[in-house]
Amino acid sequence: MLKSEILHPQLLGSLAQCGHKTLILIADSNYSVVTNSSPGATIVYLNFAPDMIGSPVILEKLLTYINVEKATLMASPDDFENTIEKEYQRLLPFETEYCWLQRDDFYRQAKSSDTLLVIASGETRRFANILLTVGVV
Numbered sequence: 001m002l003k004s005e006i007l008h009p010q011l012l013g014s015l016a017q018c019g020h021k022t023l024i025l026i027a028d029s030n031y032s033v034v035t036n037s038s039p040g041a042t043i044v045y046l047n048f049a050p051d052m053i054g055s056p057v058i059l060e061k062l063l064t065y066i067n068v069e070k071a072t073l074m075a076s077p078d079d080f081e082n083t084i085e086k087e088y089q090r091l092l093p094f095e096t097e098y099c100w101l102q103r104d105d106f107y108r109q110a111k112s113s114d115t116l117l118v119i120a121s122g123e124t125r126r127f128a129n130i131l132l133t134v135g136v137v
């Protein structure tokens with residue numbers, strides 16, 4: 001086996017295609033990954049069963065391969081308690097820039113040709129979608 005943090009061949013291959021400023025979407029389990037992503041993006045399905053595999057662990061492993069300069073989150077309604085944002089903020093470096101987009105704007109961004117990799121997670125918490133802008137090494 002590989003001595004690396006990620007073993008998934010398709011995921012490793014697509015990650016290697018993601019240069020500076022490309023976008024990687026980690027989608028929650030409610031997200032419509034086919035209709036709300038770029039037609040040119042590779043979709044990697046890691047959503048084996050609900051809450052297997054959650055999005056924070058995917059982010060944690062991705063960060064061993066890439067630098068992230070910006071994180072774009074899907075804004076949640078005011079009365080929604082969003083518990084995942086703090087988990088993402090704990091994992092991402094302090095200097096990461098954050099941006100929140102309303103749902104339709106988030107979809108628009110995810111559909112842009114800059115999005116090369118979409119990872120369907122088993123994360124069942126709503127509004128857990130996160131778009132990562134790849135940074136330089």
Ligand SMILES: C[C@@H]1O[C@H](O)[C@@H](O)[C@H](O)[C@@H]1O
Nearest residue numbers: 028030031032126127128
């Ligand atoms: C209303 C929103 O729709 C999105 O597509 C889902 O991915 C979010 O979690 C949320 O439920």
